[in-house]
Amino acid sequence: MTGTSFFSVEKIGSGRSGGTTQAESRIYNERLVVTLVRRHGQLAKTDLTRLTGLAPQTITTIVNRAAEAGLLRRLEPMRGKLGQPSVPYALNPDAAFSFGLKIDHHSADVALINFTGEVVAFERAEFVHPGPEDVMAFARSAIERLRAAHPSVLEERIAGLGIASPFHPGSLGEDAVLPQPRIQAWRKIDIRAELDRVFDWPVFLHNDGTMAVAAELMFGAGAFLADFLHAYIGHCVGGGLALDHHLHPGRNKLAGALGDMPVPAAGHGNEPTVPLSRLASLRALADRLNGADDGRIWSSPDDWGDLGPPLQDWIEAASGGLAHVVMNAVALLDIDNVVIDGAMPKEVRKEIAKATRRKLARSLAGRPQPFSVLEGAFGHLGPAIGGASIPLLVKYSNDRDVLFKD
Structure with a gap:
């Protein structure tokens, strides 16, 4: 489904400060449906009509498109009430996958999660004083091993890589634990840009605290x-x-x-x-x-x-x-x-x-x-799961800031 609005969203150019086009409104509504199903676990078309205020025929079109794209799966009809049986829809766990890389002062973690936030695979490496070259080498090799071990995770289903790091350029200050040469190494390198060259999917970088709240927001x-x-x-x-x-x-x-x-x-x-x-x-x-x-x-x-x-x-x-x-x-x-x-x-x-x-x-x-x-909900896995959640949030959420702003 590459090329549909579920997978390909262009940001509005700089200078735009208000209003949305018809195409942008459609994208927002599609993302809103997916987000509501994620939040509630499962919803029928009638529930989505009530929650969104959209016309029933619009909801039917959006849900059918999402199901055809593999994002939603149709569950068994719910019987026992008056009228036609209600047919709920839920997220398809295999609709998309994402990698998260967590870096801290003692270790690095790589997590592979599916569309519903379940950890499919996980690797950890411990370091005395982590440097960017060590962490990047671990990330590359760990992702390669996890992909080889899970061949059903197709390339086109990978949303991206999110990096959770306390050595984020905006938050890296003096540190009493890392030696000065390590601190200087982290200040000189853009790990997001370096890993972005390695992979074909988008790579995101935030501080580890922001990534941990993303995990809780999406899946906890x-x-x-x-x-x-x-x-x-x-x-x-x-x-x-x-x-x-x-x-x-x-x-x-x-x-x-x-x-x-x-x-x-x-x-x-x-x-x-x-x-x-x-x-x-x-x-x-x-x-x-x-x-x-x-x-x-x-x-x-x-x-x-x-x-x-x-x-x-x-x-x-x-x-x-x-x-x-x-x-x-x-x-x-x-x-x-x-x-x-x-x-x-x-x-x-x-x-x-x-x-x-x-x-x-x-x-x-x-x-x-x-x-x-x-x-x-996640303990020490929080930043890694949060890192992995960011590509999913960017690609599939209804966040207007993510959709319509640079």
Whole structure:
């Protein structure tokens, strides 16, 4: 189906600031139908008519085209009600695939996901101090191996590659972990451009916090939330923002940079405030453990074993810092949800969310809508799945910013 509006969308040239053509409206409506089916799991044509306000014949045309293109699959009719049986449609998991590359201070991950966000294949490589050449060599070889192992993933079905990196040009600052030569190497190279030369599909680059919120928005708890703040706890604390069901990266692609936000110092010397990452990051936990974890928090994100009182102290400090940041975000953005995730075991993530919820309960009790503190769905896989979700979002979502802006 290459060449249809489902697969080939041209951006409007610079200078256009308003209005859409008939073709652009058709593309938007097609994407809207696919997005609504993704969000709800399955929908009949009558449901789509009600949700979109489009004419029944328009919905029939769009759904039939999407089914012919392989994006939607027809399910068994639902009987038991008056009138004709309702025929629901769902996404076809094999309609499209995408690769995600996650880079951090200790490892790199490559994930291959399908159209519904299921991880088809995954590889990880660990590094002492990752450099761009090492990461690019791993990405090329891992993608080659995963494609060879899954020959049913056809070239024309691959939407692209999304890179989630803390060494994003807009967010790379001084780093106390990477040696200066490595930092300089990351500053000099455009990894997106380098990998774009290797593959025939589009390659995207965002910071790892933005990518993690994209995973939650497309495939996790955020799919059912109109607005939410996302906090991702890794080597540093990243974050992202979703508004009105759309990813909001900001003009400089740095919206939701929670780790830099000042919070009460909580015993950090004479400093009244410190950046959130000084309290809530895995690096802050490693400092508390002082080597007692034998590197488990970096190498075993699903099972840390028993880390004792230092872990409990870190959870208390991290949740306090997160609660402070959330209070400020609520005051500024009027949101009702925060999703907390990170490269950590599920039980630790659960404890941080519970402690944050407890600290916010009294302060936010008077809001018109109950405030929710939710656990993220993906853990250490979040940035890689988020990276892979960006090509799918760009190619198949109804986000007007993605469709109609440079």
